[in-house]
Amino acid sequence: MKKTILLIFVLSIFMACHNPSKKQSKPKLVVGIVVDQMRYDYLVRFADKYGEGGFKRLLREGFSVQNTHYNYIPTYTAVGHTSIFTGTTPINHGIISNNWYDKYLKKIVYCVDDNNYRTIGNDGEGGRKSPNRQLTTTITDQLRLAQNMQNKTIGVSIKDRAAILPAGHTANAAYWFDGGAQGTWVSSSYYIKELPNWVQEFNKSGKVDAYLSKPWETLYDINTYTESIADDNNFEGTFNGEEKPVFPHDIPALRSKNNNYTILKYTPSGNSLTKDFAEAAIIGENLGKSKFTDFLTLSFSCTDYVGHQYGVASKEIEDTYLRLDKDLESFLQFLDQKIGKGNYTLFLTADHAAVQVPAYLQSIKIPAKYFSYVKYEQFIKEVCKKYFKSEDLVENISNFQIFLNKEKIESLKLDVNTVAQRLADESISYKGIYKAVTARTLQTTSFDKGILNSLQNGYNQKLSGDVLLVPTPATVSYPKKGTTHGSGYSYDTHVPLIFYGNGIKQGVSKKEHEITDIAPTIATLLQIEAPNGNTGKVITEVLK
Structure with a gap:
């Protein structure tokens, strides 16, 4: 009797698990x-x-x-x-x-x-x-x-x-x-x-x-x-x-x-x-x-x-x-x-x-900064003039990326990767910049964790710039009233x-x-x- 009851119990569970009518219906x-x-x-x-x-x-x-x-x-x-x-x-x-x-x-x-x-x-x-x-x-x-x-x-x-x-x-x-x-x-x-x-x-x-x-x-x-x-x-x-x-x-x-x-x-x-x-x-x-x-x-x-x-x-x-x-x-x-x-x-x-x-964070002694693209662009122009004798090597700086003027660079018989690496190296000394990586680095190196992994996941070879920048924590390009995001x-x-x-x-x-x-x-x-x-x-x- 006990074996029969056990068999019925097992069969009922099996049928419930394999009965198509009991399947979870898809949402409407x-x-x-x-x-x-x-x-x-x-x-x-x-x-x-x-x-x-x-x-x-x-x-x-x-x-x-x-x-x-x-x-x-x-x-x-x-x-x-x-x-x-x-x-x-x-x-x-x-x-x-x-x-x-x-x-x-x-x-x-x-x-x-x-x-x-x-x-x-x-x-x-x-x-x-x-x-x-x-x-x-x-x-x-x-x-x-x-x-x-x-x-x-x-x-x-x-x-x-x-x-x-x-x-x-x-x-x-x-x-x-x-x-x-x-x-x-x-x-x-x-x-x-x-x-x-x-x-x-x-x-x-x-x-x-x-x-x-x-x-x-x-x-x-x-x-x-x-x-x-x-x-x-x-x-x-x-x-x-x-x-x-x-x-x-x-x-x-x-x-x-x-x-x-x-x-x-x-x-x-x-x-x-x-x-x-x-x-x-x-x-x-x-x-x-x-x-x-x-x-x-x-x-x-x-x-x-x-x-x-x-x-x-x-x-x-x-x-x-x-x-x-x-x-x-x-x-x-x-x-x-x-x-x-x-x-x-x-x-x-x-x-x-x-x-x-950031201004609020500064008021309570937590490190935070404001980043000025205008000042940074002037800095980059000075770097280009110092090392490559031209201020026209950059087409655009936006979204913490530098887009190089490759036609100008080629006309001066300069190497694009050399220019990009120099701008990345010099940018590290700029206040508010924490990391700077060239597109070439992102194409040839795999970062499996940390902030550089996030930067790499956001990099599109066809669309992104030639140098990518990471600001220091709580650093924004934004007015001092209100806040933003992007990091x-x-x-x-x-x-x-x-x-x-x-x-x-x-x-x-x-x-x-x-x-x-x-x-x-x-x-x-x-x-x-x-x-x-x-x-x-x-x-x-x-x-x-």
């Missing part, structure tokens, strides 16, 4: 959320003030990868969004910055500008964009390919680059907010010929003006914002028309002096508007309603604008995240209702983090990463993972090929 919708400029420590720092339904719900019910870092330089918005969704770094995907010097066109180019296309949604220039500078596929492209283009991919963000690059080459559409005098959501003729009715209706809804009709006041009593420094300080920027960077910010009175609708980007209301538009996209495009898996890429950009203006320790940044937490709670409830809890998979991360305002140091590379929903375990990992691991992990979950330039690894502990 994947949502990839990027919070622009979100440091990992914001999850912890503001935790006591977060509600139970936003960040805390994701952490409680999802899987948090606590030690996720960017593994390349530079940590900028376009590069971050591209690396998340391609599973690789600039060495392969070709988005080496937001703007960079094109050594073939001999001019600065913007990552998504494309004059082959026109704006869809208004008569301005804000929609002349495409993902054509992105050289590899994205996870969104791979999902479209795997389903013979029968699913949908929609990209949404206030920033054009944050909508376009994650959605990939095959997206049905990407939408972004055109500020200034326009105040509407637009797209590009790369994707569509005209705005769908649901976008037109959204633009006519009056939501934008409604969000701009009220002053920006703190969500809670400002005296309870003890996680931030004093509201009135010398380290924060202001809106045009303001005397001090303090609450409340009278947005209705200030908008005319701050490029009209563009001011919305610098307030938490811009995130709320983005959330509203994403919900409208899900309804308008019927995402998650077919037998195929759809993908929504959603980037909250206002956190970045606020961070740049006020810094990472400000009352404004704290209030922005407390309000974003409310928006996340609302959005998750929307997904539960419209897609169904258990029917969607979501991940949340950031495209980079940010450094504390390979932990304050810029350490970001949150949370997976949630269909096919995802509950749990926490303290192992170090790279941002490029997201795309292959989602590919494995969906049982599709990873992006064609992928260098990331699957985070196996996340998956059921």
Whole structure:
């Protein structure tokens, strides 16, 4: 009798494990959320003030990868969004910055500008964009390919680059907010010929003006914002028309002096508007309603604008995240209702983090510096004149890279590698420069760890400069009010990463993972090929 019961028990387990009907069904919708400029420590720092339904719900019910870092330089918005969704770094995907010097066109180019296309949604220039500078596929492209283009991919963000690059080459559409005098959501003729009715209706809804009709006041009593420094300080920027960077910010009175609708980007209301538009996209495009898996890429950009203006320790940044937490709670409830809890998979991360305002660090005796390109360019001219009798050997210095004038160098019968190495060697003596490496070194030497490994991962032989520079920690080229990002140091590379929903375990990992691991992990979950330039690894502990 006991043997019979044991046999039945074993057979029942075997059948449960091999019954196709018991297999985990694929999600109806994947949502990839990027919070622009979100440091990992914001999850912890503001935790006591977060509600139970936003960040805390994701952490409680999802899987948090606590030690996720960017593994390349530079940590900028376009590069971050591209690396998340391609599973690789600039060495392969070709988005080496937001703007960079094109050594073939001999001019600065913007990552998504494309004059082959026109704006869809208004008569301005804000929609002349495409993902054509992105050289590899994205996870969104791979999902479209795997389903013979029968699913949908929609990209949404206030920033054009944050909508376009994650959605990939095959997206049905990407939408972004055109500020200034326009105040509407637009797209590009790369994707569509005209705005769908649901976008037109959204633009006519009056939501934008409604969000701009009220002053920006703190969500809670400002005296309870003890996680931030004093509201009135010398380290924060202001809106045009303001005397001090303090609450409340009278947005209705200030908008005319701050490029009209563009001011919305610098307030938490811009995130709320983005959330509203994403919900409208899900309804308008019927995402998650077919037998195929759809993908929504959603980037909250206002956190970045606020961070740049006020810094990472400000009352404004704290209030922005407390309000974003409310928006996340609302959005998750929307997904539960419209897609169904258990029917969607979501991940949340950031495209980079940010450094504390260097002037603030200096005030408390922590080493920090400001880097002047104008002064450095003069220094380089003097070096060139001293060693090579010419000041015209450099075409451009930007993004901590030097692009040499190779035609001039050849005309003087000089060796390009010799010139580059001399500039690198001399740059080490320049205040604020920590390391300087030539392109030749990056092509012939493999750095397997540390800051030079990050520099190498961000180097693209076809597109990058001839000398690459690494500034000292907490050194930025930025005004002394507010802050920025871009380095390979932990304050810029350490970001949150949370997976949630269909096919995802509950749990926490303290192992170090790279941002490029997201795309292959989602590919494995969906049982599709990873992006064609992928260098990331699957985070196996996340998956059921």
